[in-house]
Amino acid sequence: MKVKHVPAAPDDLAFVADAQRAVPLVPDSQDDCCARILERTDLVSRDEAATWLTFLRGLGLVERGPSGYSRVRRDPDPEFLREAFRDGVFGVDAVLDALRDTDEPLSAEATFERVRDAIPEWERHKNPTTWTDVWTETVGHELDWLVRLGLADRVDDGYVSAADS
Structure with missing residues (x-):
């Protein structure tokens, strides 16, 4: 499963572990899991918590079963998160390719223009x-996550591919 929309990147990757730990090991409803995420993090809206719950599922840190959502016993260390982000978030490879295929920093808007054809038609409709x-914001969030994960660098008002991505 690849998630399409990602939350804004946190200031510290430790937030991912905090959000994951808020989800119970015993399956619970989406509403209850979102309430727990709100109680245990600095998120302020249920929509943010729901986005995080879905995002954690895309990263393989949360599962959804017939009884609800539950936490996976997996440490979200940076190496795991880099791989999980690339595997579980829609469009990340296209964004990385766009950064690799240019010699100058790209803004979120310029990156979106380079990947817009990869956006599914039904999303447009x-x-x-x-x-x-919506998708320019999503690409911006993906770029910030790529920086946080060490796969891209922020240069002036744009982004470039990190040397080892």
Whole structure:
């Protein structure tokens, strides 16, 4: 499963572990899991908590079964997160390719323009007047995560591929 929308990157990767630990080991409902994430982190809205719950599932840190969501016993160390982010988030490879294929830093908007054709057609039809704004923001979040994970670097007002990505 690849998730399409990712939360804004936290200031510290330790937040991922905090959010994951908020999800119980025993399956629980989405509402209860979101409430736990809100109680145990500095997130302020249920929508943010729901995005994080889905994101953690995409990273393989949370599972969803017939009884609800449950935490996976897995330490979200940086190496694991780098691989899980690339495998579990839609569009990351296209974003990395866009950064690799240029000699200059790209803004989130310029990166989006380079990957926009990879956005599924149904996403465009789902929100015909706002899909470009939604996906420009998503690409921006992906870029910030790539920086946090050491796969990209922030240079001036743009992003470049990290040397070892």
